[in-house]
Amino acid sequence: MAQYSRVSGTVGLITLLNPPVNALSAAVRQGIVDMMDKALSDRKVKSVVICGHNGKFCGGADIREFSSPLTGPLLIPVIQGVESAAKPVVAAIEGVALGGGLELALGCHYRIAHSKARLGLPEVHLGLLPGAGGSQRLPRLIGVPAALDIITTGRHVTAAEALKLGLVDRVTDRNTVDEAVKFALSVADQSPQSRRISTFPCPHHPDLDAVFEGVMQRVRQRARGALAPVACVQAVAAATLPFAQGMERERELMATLFTSGQARAQQYHFFAQRAVGRWSMPSGARWDKTKPVAVHKAMVIGLGTMGRGISVALVQAGVSVVAMETNEKQLMDAKQAISSMLERGAKRRGVAPALDKIRYSSDMQPAADVDLVIEAVFEDMALKKKVFQQLSALCKPGTFLCSNTSGLDVDQLASETRTPELVVGMHFFAPAHVMKLLEVVYGSRSSPQAVATAMELGKQMGKVSVAVGNCRGFVGNRMLKPYLEQAFFLLEEGATPEFVDQVLEEFGFAMGVFRMSDLSGLDVGWRVRKADGLPDGHSARIRQGCRYSPLGDLLCEQGRFGQKTGRGWYQYDKPGGQVAKPDPWLQDFLEKFRTQHGLVARRIDHQEVLERCLYALMNEGFRILEDGIAAGPEDIDVIYVLGYSWPPHRGGPMFYAAMVGLKKVLERLEHYHQEHPDIPSLKPCNLLRKLVVSGSPPVQKWREFLQKPQSQL
Numbered sequence: 001m002a003q004y005s006r007v008s009g010t011v012g013l014i015t016l017l018n019p020p021v022n023a024l025s026a027a028v029r030q031g032i033v034d035m036m037d038k039a040l041s042d043r044k045v046k047s048v049v050i051c052g053h054n055g056k057f058c059g060g061a062d063i064r065e066f067s068s069p070l071t072g073p074l075l076i077p078v079i080q081g082v083e084s085a086a087k088p089v090v091a092a093i094e095g096v097a098l099g100g101g102l103e104l105a106l107g108c109h110y111r112i113a114h115s116k117a118r119l120g121l122p123e124v125h126l127g128l129l130p131g132a133g134g135s136q137r138l139p140r141l142i143g144v145p146a147a148l149d150i151i152t153t154g155r156h157v158t159a160a161e162a163l164k165l166g167l168v169d170r171v172t173d174r175n176t177v178d179e180a181v182k183f184a185l186s187v188a189d190q191s192p193q194s195r196r197i198s199t200f201p202c203p204h205h206p207d208l209d210a211v212f213e214g215v216m217q218r219v220r221q222r223a224r225g226a227l228a229p230v231a232c233v234q235a236v237a238a239a240t241l242p243f244a245q246g247m248e249r250e251r252e253l254m255a256t257l258f259t260s261g262q263a264r265a266q267q268y269h270f271f272a273q274r275a276v277g278r279w280s281m282p283s284g285a286r287w288d289k290t291k292p293v294a295v296h297k298a299m300v301i302g303l304g305t306m307g308r309g310i311s312v313a314l315v316q317a318g319v320s321v322v323a324m325e326t327n328e329k330q331l332m333d334a335k336q337a338i339s340s341m342l343e344r345g346a347k348r349r350g351v352a353p354a355l356d357k358i359r360y361s362s363d364m365q366p367a368a369d370v371d372l373v374i375e376a377v378f379e380d381m382a383l384k385k386k387v388f389q390q391l392s393a394l395c396k397p398g399t400f401l402c403s404n405t406s407g408l409d410v411d412q413l414a415s416e417t418r419t420p421e422l423v424v425g426m427h428f429f430a431p432a433h434v435m436k437l438l439e440v441v442y443g444s445r446s447s448p449q450a451v452a453t454a455m456e457l458g459k460q461m462g463k464v465s466v467a468v469g470n471c472r473g474f475v476g477n478r479m480l481k482p483y484l485e486q487a488f489f490l491l492e493e494g495a496t497p498e499f500v501d502q503v504l505e506e507f508g509f510a511m512g513v514f515r516m517s518d519l520s521g522l523d524v525g526w527r528v529r530k531a532d533g534l535p536d537g538h539s540a541r542i543r544q545g546c547r548y549s550p551l552g553d554l555l556c557e558q559g560r561f562g563q564k565t566g567r568g569w570y571q572y573d574k575p576g577g578q579v580a581k582p583d584p585w586l587q588d589f590l591e592k593f594r595t596q597h598g599l600v601a602r603r604i605d606h607q608e609v610l611e612r613c614l615y616a617l618m619n620e621g622f623r624i625l626e627d628g629i630a631a632g633p634e635d636i637d638v639i640y641v642l643g644y645s646w647p648p649h650r651g652g653p654m655f656y657a658a659m660v661g662l663k664k665v666l667e668r669l670e671h672y673h674q675e676h677p678d679i680p681s682l683k684p685c686n687l688l689r690k691l692v693v694s695g696s697p698p699v700q701k702w703r704e705f706l707q708k709p710q711s712q713l
């Protein structure tokens with residue numbers, strides 16, 4: 001709803017009221033209509049100010065309303081009503097003006113922003129476009145190139161940048177509403193006629209066609225099949241038409257997006273990201289009942305790629321860091337790399353680099369004086385155990401001990417310490433100062449406070465933290481295993497790496513499985529498999545009674561570790577080269593391999609690649625839910641979108657399973673398992689069967705079908 005009062009004698013003040021972000025629900029839209037009527041019919045009122053309750057102008061349309069039939073007045077005529085008002089209307093922007101919130105502000109005749117306010121049109125991240133006139137008014141106000149940038153990236157603009165662009169008329173450090181009221185008094189006698197953006201012509205640009213072409217090309221490349229970014233460009237292109245025609249085009253494009261299914265997936269992802277913050281543990285411990293401990297000083301042990309990124313992310317979050325590496329040369333290299341990462345980051349954010357927040361050490365002694373340690377040494381259990389033993393002896397009581405392991409047993413590490421309750425996994429993703437995902441892994445003895453502290457620290461570092469249980473590979477890497485396995489089996493059966501990758505990239509992954517393996521290094525998995533014991537003779541296609549593909553091992557034996565060695569599943573022009581080219585050697589190698597094992601290559605189509613890779617991965621997701629390793633499908637989906645480049649417009653693997661239809665997923669898994677009974681990951685999981693028997697409920701209801709895992713505390 002909206003509140004109304006008359007202030008300073010002649011200013012009508014309308015306050016949007018819908019905590020926490022004053023989203024434009026039906027009641028708020030109705031409130032704006034009613035309060036504008038009141039202000040316009042009050043003879044004493046000469047001008048109007050619109051502001052938001054509690055220091056936030058408006059977070060946009062109420063996204064929760066998108067999933068049910070729209071009620072109340074539509075936003076477009078509400079904004080038109082504001083713009084066509086005969087009295088000047090001033091937007092007082094504090095906190096945020098996003099999406100429909102900014103579109104409402106663009107309907108006002110003047111905009112005054114607080115210096116800390118952020119403005120933006122992030123609809124593209126929800127699978128939409130600024131469909132309440134934003135795609136038409138913004139380019140008219142600030143020009144096509146700047147509008148295209150803001151609308152296609154969905155980025156937030158600071159008040160200072162907004163002023164520079166001409167998006168706001170004034171920026172203030174003082175009370176924004178007071179300033180807006182003063183401003184409203186000063187323009188009370190002026191006609192708003194010339195301030196109606198819908199009447200502006202689209203600013204001239206010498207080569208608009210080239211601008212649109214260039215942006216469209218970039219957007220298509222980045223979109224990975226998402227419709228919204230492309231529709232955003234098309235909508236802005238319509239701003240060169242008369243306003244009414246542009247609005248009609250905006251409406252048509254918006255209608256297509258609304259019904260595409262992609263918008264639903266991206267809106268699900270928006271709420272899933274927020275839902276994972278409300279974590280719980282099998283013991284019943286929960287986010288709202290556990291207080292995290294503030295971390296002022298942390299230590300990072302091991303300064304390889306991960307340790308460097310973690311150190312940078314900690315410093316940028318305001319935490320003092322001791323970065324430790326035993327090898328002096330590596331320590332010096334790391335120091336240089338971290339300093340330049342901090343400098344680059346600070347330059348981007350327009351602040352001074354916090355180089356004084358980090359110091360370097362070649363021994364562990366400083367661990368005695370920190371609140372939390374993150375171990376990021378080589379992925380080797382024996383080495384990690386040794387580090388945890390040393391930490392246990394050195395650290396002051398209460399120090400949290402975290403491991404950046406990507407899949408090793410957190411309980412084993414905890415058992416090396418005197419304080420297993422303070423041990424958790426903090427699994428970052430490379431590059432750790434960039435990637436938004438953090439898996440916080442609780443072991444059987446991790447205390448709720450240790451989990452809460454790691455979750456909160458992740459948030460402070462700008463991450464979306466997801467609490468997960470302890471098992472091999474946790475959630476993300478555990479699900480990756482059957483996915484990779486299927487890709488290898490498909491090669492054995494007749495596919496090529498190029499074809500498999502092409503299918504997965506068309507689906508929307510940033511990289512297909514083989515290009516991704518080449519990038520991350522084939523030797524990493526090889527080392528883990530060797531530690532597990534490879535099958536005798538290395539050519540055996542059976543391991544523990546199940547089908548096993550030795551292809552990856554055989555490539556590593558040839559020294560083909562991927563991009564870094566210039567050879568892997570593809571060939572590169574040099575070690576470290578980035579352009580992957582099909583390698584005739586690999587073709588030959590695959591043919592020999594098939595002959596040696598009596599395999600006859602068959603034609604494998606697009607559908608089989610997609611179904612076998614993705615359904616095997618989804619099936620493991622259902623197992624993870626069944627085992628209580630993830631609390632709900634949202635946790636898995638957030639991990640896959642933010643950590644494994646699953647396309648956001650497909651919601652995540654569990655959401656996608658629901659979109660495809662659980663019955664179909666079950667049938668196809670049954671079919672493939674019948675054809676390949678020696679591949680257990682294709683055997684449909686019980687939870688999937690249970691959901692199908694229960695009528696395939698929507699993904700938001702799956703939690704009701706999950707058994708509460710027994711407390712292990």
Ligand SMILES: CCCCCCC/C=C/C(=O)SCCNC(=O)CCNC(=O)[C@H](O)C(C)(C)COP(=O)(O)OP(=O)(O)OC[C@H]1O[C@@H](n2cnc3c(N)ncnc32)[C@H](O)[C@@H]1OP(=O)(O)O
Nearest residue numbers: 020021023059060061062063064098099100122131132274
């Ligand atoms: C044919 C029909 C035509 C219709 C035309 C419509 C055109 C306009 C479309 C839109 O405006 S779409 C919405 C655009 N806005 C956004 O995308 C902003 C989304 N919100 C955010 O980015 C952030 O929430 C924030 C505003 C920057 C605040 O961040 P903060 O970290 O402070 O809090 P959060 O935890 O993110 O959010 C708190 C709470 O509020 C809920 N929420 C936030 N925004 C909305 C919203 N627009 N609608 C409904 N709910 C919103 C959020 O979910 C959190 O609640 P819980 O999920 O924790 O319960």
